[in-house]
Amino acid sequence: MISVLRATAIAVLLALAGSPAFAQANNIDTRPHNVAAADRDPRLAEDMQGEIDKLKDLSGKLDKLADIVKTLTNGKVNIDTKTPFDLSGLKSLGLKNSQVDPIALLQTALNLMEAFNVIDPRENFLQPDYNPKGLPPLPSRAVKDATLSPEEYGEFLGLQRDINHAKEFLEKNFIVLKQTELKTKRLEDLADSAGSMSGIAGMYWANVKANPNDPMNKSKAAFYAKYDQGQKSGLDFLDAALKKMSDFEYKKYGDRNWYLYFGLPYYNFMVARYTRA
Numbered sequence: 092m093i094s095v096l097r098a099t100a101i102a103v104l105l106a107l108a109g110s111p112a113f114a115q116a117n118n119i120d121t122r123p124h125n126v127a128a129a130d131r132d133p134r135l136a137e138d139m140q141g142e143i144d145k146l147k148d149l150s151g152k153l154d155k156l157a158d159i160v161k162t163l164t165n166g167k168v169n170i171d172t173k174t175p176f177d178l179s180g181l182k183s184l185g186l187k188n189s190q191v192d193p194i195a196l197l198q199t200a201l202n203l204m205e206a207f208n209v210i211d212p213r214e215n216f217l218q219p220d221y222n223p224k225g226l227p228p229l230p231s232r233a234v235k236d237a238t239l240s241p242e243e244y245g246e247f248l249g250l251q252r253d254i255n256h257a258k259e260f261l262e263k264n265f266i267v268l269k270q271t272e273l274k275t276k277r278l279e280d281l282a283d284s285a286g287s288m289s290g291i292a293g294m295y296w297a298n299v300k301a302n303p304n305d306p307m308n309k310s311k312a313a314f315y316a317k318y319d320q321g322q323k324s325g326l327d328f329l330d331a332a333l334k335k336m337s338d339f340e341y342k343k344y345g346d347r348n349w350y351l352y353f354g355l356p357y358y359n360f361m362v363a364r365y366t367r368a
């Protein structure tokens with residue numbers, strides 16, 4: 092009870108101290124005034140210097156981006172990052188219009204920060220999931236069968252290893268695909284943004300995207316071909332391992348339908364997950 096009264100009294104005193112009448116009666120100067128250098132909190136200067144350093148770092152990365160844009164367009168688009176950008180003069184620079192889409196501007200800023208590691212790229216958050224939602228089970232009577240001979244137990248463990256190896260191979264390739272597609276899309280979005288700023292750059296970039304013989308497009312096609320071939324090999328290996336497991340279940344337990352009931356649904360799930368549309 093005493094502590095409550097004390098708190099109440101302190102609150103009242105603080106309220107009075109902050110009132111204009113109290114300040115005037117006690118001759119307290121409440122006007123804004125500069126704080127002497129000796130009285131300033133040194134942490135404020137450190138924080139300000141930290142922000143200045145971040146801006147300097149970002150400025151350097153923007154200079155690198157300008158060089159990339161200049162190289163990609165064979166010098167046709169030269170962005171001077173040292174000159175203030177006046178939005179009211181966009182038309183005089185040969186831009187399509189002076190209307191700025193704030194959503195597109197924010198997305199471009201996000202892409203820039205990711206491209207130059209100012210923030211963590213989205214692809215870093217993609218991690219392998221070896222038990223994705225909806226994955227069918229692969230039950231086996233051998234799991235708790237104490238009557239298995241050492242040879243049978245070794246065969247069963249080997250089949251499990253093969254299935255898990257195929258699953259790990261397919262999932263890792265899948266994550267690389269998704270990470271690469273995110274990174275590629277970000278770079279294309281940045282190029283789209285640069286292309287939208289100039290008619291010449293826009294025409295150049297549109298031609299690049301439409302040309303299947305352009306090195307960028309050939310590289311993309313080669314990547315997808317390699318992914319498709321790798322996943323086909325992984326799926327074939329998985330299917331063979333599942334059929335061997337089905338043979339094991341038949342030889343040991345007389346189950347003729349293990350592949351139909353368990354192996355095939357598992358395989359079909361993997362095909363749907365790891366095959367590009």
